[in-house]
Amino acid sequence: MSKFAIHIIVPAKMIGTIIDLLDNEGILVSVTPIDDEKKPSRHRVPRSRKNTQTGQELVLQLLSSGAKTPQQLSTLFQAQGFSSSSYSPCCSKLHAAGKIHFSKTDGKWRLTDNTEQRLGAA
Numbered sequence: 001m002s003k004f005a006i007h008i009i010v011p012a013k014m015i016g017t018i019i020d021l022l023d024n025e026g027i028l029v030s031v032t033p034i035d036d037e038k039k040p041s042r043h044r045v046p047r048s049r050k051n052t053q054t055g056q057e058l059v060l061q062l063l064s065s066g067a068k069t070p071q072q073l074s075t076l077f078q079a080q081g082f083s084s085s086s087y088s089p090c091c092s093k094l095h096a097a098g099k100i101h102f103s104k105t106d107g108k109w110r111l112t113d114n115t116e117q118r119l120g121a122a
Contacts, residue, residue: 009034055082055090060111063100067108 010018012033019028053061055077062068062076073087091109094100102109 005029053080055086056094058082059087059090059094059100059109063109063111067103067106067110069108073109 008018015031022028058077058080059073062073068076070087070091073091074084077087078084091100091102095102098112098114100109100111
Protein backbone atom coordinates (compact mmCIF):
# COMPACT_ATOMS: atom_id res chain seq x y z
CA MET A 1 0.00 0.00 0.00
CA SER A 2 1.32 3.47 -0.93
CA LYS A 3 1.62 6.17 1.68
CA PHE A 4 1.32 9.94 1.22
CA ALA A 5 2.27 12.88 3.38
CA ILE A 6 -0.54 15.44 3.42
CA HIS A 7 -0.32 19.00 4.67
CA ILE A 8 -3.77 20.56 5.09
CA ILE A 9 -5.08 23.71 6.73
CA VAL A 10 -8.48 23.40 8.38
CA PRO A 11 -10.59 25.36 10.86
CA ALA A 12 -9.97 24.48 14.52
CA LYS A 13 -13.41 22.88 14.86
CA MET A 14 -12.49 20.18 12.29
CA ILE A 15 -9.27 18.93 13.96
CA GLY A 16 -11.09 16.36 16.12
CA THR A 17 -13.00 14.99 13.12
CA ILE A 18 -9.86 14.59 11.06
CA ILE A 19 -8.01 12.83 13.88
CA ASP A 20 -10.98 10.44 14.28
CA LEU A 21 -10.86 9.69 10.54
CA LEU A 22 -7.26 8.45 10.81
CA ASP A 23 -8.62 5.44 12.74
CA ASN A 24 -5.17 3.93 13.42
CA GLU A 25 -4.42 3.94 9.67
CA GLY A 26 -2.24 7.03 9.70
CA ILE A 27 0.23 8.80 11.93
CA LEU A 28 -0.47 12.29 13.14
CA VAL A 29 2.89 14.06 12.89
CA SER A 30 1.97 17.52 14.16
CA VAL A 31 -0.80 20.04 14.67
CA THR A 32 0.34 23.65 14.47
CA PRO A 33 -1.84 26.75 14.86
CA ILE A 34 -1.44 29.31 12.09
CA ASP A 35 -2.07 33.02 11.94
CA ASP A 36 -4.81 33.43 9.37
CA GLU A 37 -4.57 37.21 9.11
CA LYS A 38 -4.09 38.39 5.56
CA LYS A 39 -0.65 39.68 4.72
CA PRO A 40 -0.53 43.33 3.71
CA SER A 41 -0.34 44.05 0.02
CA ARG A 42 3.10 44.94 -1.30
CA HIS A 43 1.65 47.15 -4.02
CA ARG A 44 1.66 50.80 -3.03
CA VAL A 45 -0.07 53.63 -4.82
CA PRO A 46 1.78 56.88 -4.14
CA ARG A 47 -0.33 59.25 -2.07
CA SER A 48 1.08 62.32 -3.75
CA ARG A 49 0.06 61.18 -7.24
CA LYS A 50 -3.35 62.77 -7.52
CA ASN A 51 -3.73 62.70 -11.29
CA THR A 52 -3.76 59.98 -13.90
CA GLN A 53 -1.03 61.52 -16.03
CA THR A 54 1.43 58.99 -17.47
CA GLY A 55 5.18 59.37 -17.11
CA GLN A 56 5.55 60.04 -20.84
CA GLU A 57 2.93 62.79 -20.69
CA LEU A 58 4.78 64.32 -17.75
CA VAL A 59 8.09 64.30 -19.67
CA LEU A 60 6.45 66.08 -22.62
CA GLN A 61 4.85 68.62 -20.27
CA LEU A 62 8.11 69.30 -18.44
CA LEU A 63 10.15 69.63 -21.62
CA SER A 64 7.60 71.97 -23.20
CA SER A 65 8.90 74.68 -20.86
CA GLY A 66 12.52 74.06 -21.90
CA ALA A 67 15.37 71.55 -21.90
CA LYS A 68 16.03 69.64 -18.67
CA THR A 69 18.96 67.63 -17.32
CA PRO A 70 18.36 64.06 -16.14
CA GLN A 71 18.78 65.28 -12.52
CA GLN A 72 16.11 67.95 -13.02
CA LEU A 73 13.71 65.41 -14.54
CA SER A 74 14.37 63.03 -11.66
CA THR A 75 13.58 65.73 -9.10
CA LEU A 76 10.46 66.90 -10.96
CA PHE A 77 9.20 63.31 -11.35
CA GLN A 78 9.60 62.74 -7.63
CA ALA A 79 7.69 65.95 -6.89
CA GLN A 80 4.78 64.59 -8.95
CA GLY A 81 4.64 61.32 -7.00
CA PHE A 82 6.58 59.16 -9.46
CA SER A 83 9.72 57.21 -8.66
CA SER A 84 12.80 59.35 -9.17
CA SER A 85 14.24 56.81 -11.62
CA SER A 86 11.08 56.33 -13.69
CA TYR A 87 11.85 59.33 -15.91
CA SER A 88 14.57 57.29 -17.69
CA PRO A 89 12.38 54.60 -19.33
CA CYS A 90 9.85 57.29 -20.25
CA CYS A 91 12.56 59.33 -21.96
CA SER A 92 13.85 56.22 -23.73
CA LYS A 93 10.41 55.42 -25.15
CA LEU A 94 9.83 59.02 -26.26
CA HIS A 95 13.32 59.13 -27.80
CA ALA A 96 12.63 55.91 -29.73
CA ALA A 97 9.37 57.45 -30.97
CA GLY A 98 11.28 60.53 -32.16
CA LYS A 99 9.49 62.95 -29.83
CA ILE A 100 12.51 64.01 -27.74
CA HIS A 101 16.28 63.92 -28.07
CA PHE A 102 19.29 64.11 -25.77
CA SER A 103 21.97 66.68 -26.46
CA LYS A 104 25.41 65.37 -25.56
CA THR A 105 26.86 68.89 -25.69
CA ASP A 106 24.88 70.25 -22.73
CA GLY A 107 23.54 66.96 -21.30
CA LYS A 108 19.86 67.93 -21.54
CA TRP A 109 16.70 66.33 -22.89
CA ARG A 110 14.60 68.50 -25.19
CA LEU A 111 11.62 68.20 -27.48
CA THR A 112 12.21 67.60 -31.18
CA ASP A 113 11.07 70.34 -33.53
CA ASN A 114 8.06 68.30 -34.70
CA THR A 115 6.92 67.69 -31.14
CA GLU A 116 7.27 71.38 -30.23
CA GLN A 117 5.06 72.33 -33.18
CA ARG A 118 2.39 69.77 -32.26
CA LEU A 119 2.36 70.78 -28.59
CA GLY A 120 2.25 74.45 -29.53
CA ALA A 121 -0.76 73.86 -31.79
CA ALA A 122 -2.65 71.95 -29.10
